[in-house]
Amino acid sequence: MSNAAFSTLAEFRACLKAGPKLDSGSMKAAEARNGQLTKPPGALGRLEDIAIWYAGWRGTDRPSLDNPQIIIFAANHGVTAQGVSAFPAEVTAQMVLNFEHGGAAINQLADCFGAKLDVHALSLDTPTADFTKSPAMSEAEVVDALATGWKAVDPAADLLVTGEMGIGNTTSAAAILTALFGGDGSVWTGRGTGVDDTGLDNKTRVVNEGVTLHATSDPLEILRCLGGREIAAMAGAIARARSEGIPVILDGFICSSAAAVLHRVAPEALDHAIAGHLSAEGPHADVLSHLGKEPLLNLGMRLGEGSGAALAIGVLKGAIACHSGMATFAEAGVSDG
């Protein structure tokens, strides 16, 4: 599909409510197969659950995972004028070049797990507006970013990881989460690339100012007023993946803020997604519990770029290899219990 399925926020909202469900027949068949494999029941722990979930979304009881796609969306944030990051805004464009030259962590991880890596830079020369002064994006801009994400998904992929790069985007994510879930901004604000205590107080002030200025409970309005283009693009890509029956592994804090917007519109919009890892960004654990997602990995990572989710591709590949490749008790002539 070359065009997005929506051209307004209202149409995007309708897409989220209309997406497909997993194929319960395939899921039941996968559960039955899992029960016959040569292992004590439950001995592969969560690997069994994620293989069965994946089978349901792929519509077969014996799936394979051969074509994972990782997409990094990059964008710039006007709110960096408020001194919210430990790094200067020009790092966003510099890191895009690094991704293109193969020098970033995500390039190595994509190679390790056999994933195709695509990089989309969204209007880097035109940062979003500083959300303490005006809405970050117009409706046309946020729809454009959602559509970039929607169109970036390869329908032939059998797994999607959405990653991001954007100096200042943990402030944007914190503001979105404060607006969605409530409470003081301090609950949802972390240190990002590493601000000190004074920097964290400043960031919290900025988050509270933005949330107060754009008082709205509409999740897509929250995305428009407080978000970034890369956050909207991740939301668009996650939504497209569901429409194509492509399972998603969510990355860290910023990716989860995009997912949280979708979840607030329609909780089922994340049924095809699992949480790849728990980020070291302080509030991430609370975000995941609001989304009802248990992270697969907890390695103290807080890089972004899709890196934690990319590592989790290896876990999911392992789960599917066992599920689809193991012999049953009958096939192997092993006595069951």
Ligand SMILES: O=C(O)c1ccc[n+]([C@@H]2O[C@H](COP(=O)([O-])O)[C@@H](O)[C@H]2O)c1
């Ligand atoms: O994924 C995470 O959980 C995560 C946590 C902290 C920082 N980051 C990355 O760091 C950048 C944002 O940090 P900051 O301090 O500039 O807001 C952005 O490029 C993210 O990819 C990512």
Ligand SMILES: Cc1cc2nc[nH]c2cc1C
């Ligand atoms: C160097 C650097 C690399 C990153 N990758 C994702 N976010 C990042 C932020 C910085 C500062």
